[in-house]
Amino acid sequence: MLTNPPTILRCLLLLLATAILSGCSFGPDYVRPDLELPATFRGSDVSLSDTSFGDRNWRTVYSDPTLQALIEEALTAAPDLLLAEARIREAEAVAGITHADRLPQLSLSFATSPTARQPGDDLTSTFLGGAAISWEIDLWGRMRRADEAARADLLAREETGRGVYITLISQVATGYYRLLAEHDLLAVATRTATNQRESLRLIERLSTAGIATDAEIRQQEVALAVTEATIPAQKRRIANAENALSILLGRSPGSVLIKTGTEPDLPADIPAGLPSQLLEKRPDIMAAEQQLIAANARIGEAKARFFPSLSLTGLFGQVSTSASDVLTGSAASVASLGADALQPLFAGKRLLYNHEATRTRLDQSVITYRKTILTALAEVANALTNYRYSGDILTIQQQRTASAREALRLAESRYQAGVISYIEVLDAQRQLFAAETDLVQARLDRRLTLISLYLSLGGGWEEPAT
Incomplete structure (x- = not known):
């Protein structure tokens, strides 16, 4: 006393x-592992530059006002984003508990x-x-290392939340453009069916005049039925696409208002920047590095337990x-x-095994970090390649559709002139329907590859307003 x-x-x-x-x-202080990064991305045709498409604000990439409104709605009510924010708050509390142990x-x-x-x-x-x-x-820094690890875990959770944020933007954009494509396909089917009805009425008049046969009428009726059957199926796909987009927005499943908006900017070449920029731009890479920092700190925490x-x-x-x-x-x-x-004397090698476990977790974290980087490089390379070739495919499909439309016009004229049979007209109708359908898909693919490239470069994040 x-x-x-x-x-x-x-x-x-x-x-x-x-x-x-x-x-x-x-324990060792953290040092970023040596990384052998390429000088440029595979598939990048733009001259080497530190300018990256991923640095652009998402509003300039997705300029459609309707899409922008949907993204804003999702960023305030999407369940995935709210869940990520809740997990960040949990990590903040856990870090606070760990820090309080030092006081x-x-x-x-x-x-x-x-x-x-x-x-x-x-x-x-x-x-x-x-x-x-x-x-x-804290003689040996055990609690300081634990505090360091907890803070790194918090930062990793924050980066994961940032990844959810930019992924959500891309998912809403993807859902929106898919829904637009479904409406376009419905318009193609409806327009084709309307034209086929006109052709059927023409054949019926020609049949009355003794020029067309009943067989040609039946053939046109079959072609019309095939097209009309695609319309309810297409309406079903629109409803499913609206329901999927509604979930992303945090709404109950229901209709989503679609307006004719601004076509996204689809430049021929997109600057990808330098591969090294991904280390500070991609949330998944930054989260993996924070997990590596945490694993490194826990080695010191485990080693300090050997001492009094x-x-x-x-x-x-x-x-x-x-x-x-x-x-x-x-x-x-x-x-x-x-x-x-x-002073620990004997714990059945518990402390030794604990130290060995932390070392193996560090090894796993290093491997995960390197794999995350390699995956990111591959995603950017794939996105660059896909975007470039999607432009070529879109151009070809546009030419094909124009040719198919002209082929149908010529076939109808030649049939009315009695030069060809109606089978050739039916074939031209099918060719145009398929070409217009494939054109819609090519336009969608072009848009989706732009979204994929923007996401792979880490684009979309903006600091929350304070």
Whole structure:
């Protein structure tokens, strides 16, 4: 029991000196692994530059006002984004708990303990109440490494949330353009069916005049039925696409208003920037690096457990054999300050295995980090290649559609002139229907490859408004 103020002062000075000496930490400090990155992306035809398409604001990439409104709605109500934000808050709380372990713990206590009883004495107890303080001195940096790991886990969770954010933007854009394509396909089917009905009425008039045959009427009826059958199926796909997009927006399944908007900017060549920029741009890479930092810090935490722990404890209160005296403050005062040291001697190799486990987790994190980078490089390369060739395919499909449309016009003219049979007209109708359908798909693919390229370059993130 310490009642002498100089003695207490010396203990406090000892406490301060111990805290200063606790500046060392076991375990390696983090150093980013050596990475052999290519000078440029495969498939990039743009001259080497640090300008990246991924640096553009998503509003300039997706300039359609209707799409922008849908993205804004998703960024405020999408379940995936709300879930990611909740997980970040959880990681913040866990990091706070870990950091709190480094601080002194102060509490109020009231305890009782038995008192030795002599023969003939009544049963009695000693009551002790007061303020207790406990502080584990981080001599070997175990708690600092744990704090470092927890903070890295938090940053990894934040990067994962950023990845959800930019992925959500791309998913809404993808869903929107798919829905537009489904409407375009419905328009193609409806227009084709309308033209085929006109052709059927023409053949019926020609048949009345003795020019066309009943067989030609039946052939046109079959062709019309085939086209009309695609219309309800297409309406079903539109409903399914609307339901999928509604979920992304955080809505109940329902219709989504589609307006004719602005065509996205589809340049011939897109600057991809430098591969090294992905390390600071892609959320998945940055999250993997933070997980690597956490795994590295936990090696020091595990190593520090081999060494003794030191805790300083103190109690300032009152003691008495009467509980009421302690509660009313009339009991004798007591003050104590001391240190507890604990050195592990034998734990069944538990500490050794724990240290080995942290080292293997670090190895796994390094492998995961490198794999994430390789995957990112492949995604950018694939997106660049797909975008370039999707432009070639779109051009070919546009030419094919124009040719098929002209072929149908010529076939109808030649049939009416009696030069060809109606079979050739039917074939020209089928060719145009297929060409227009494939053109819609080619236009959709072109848009989707742009979205994929923008996402693979880490594009879409913007700092939340404060």
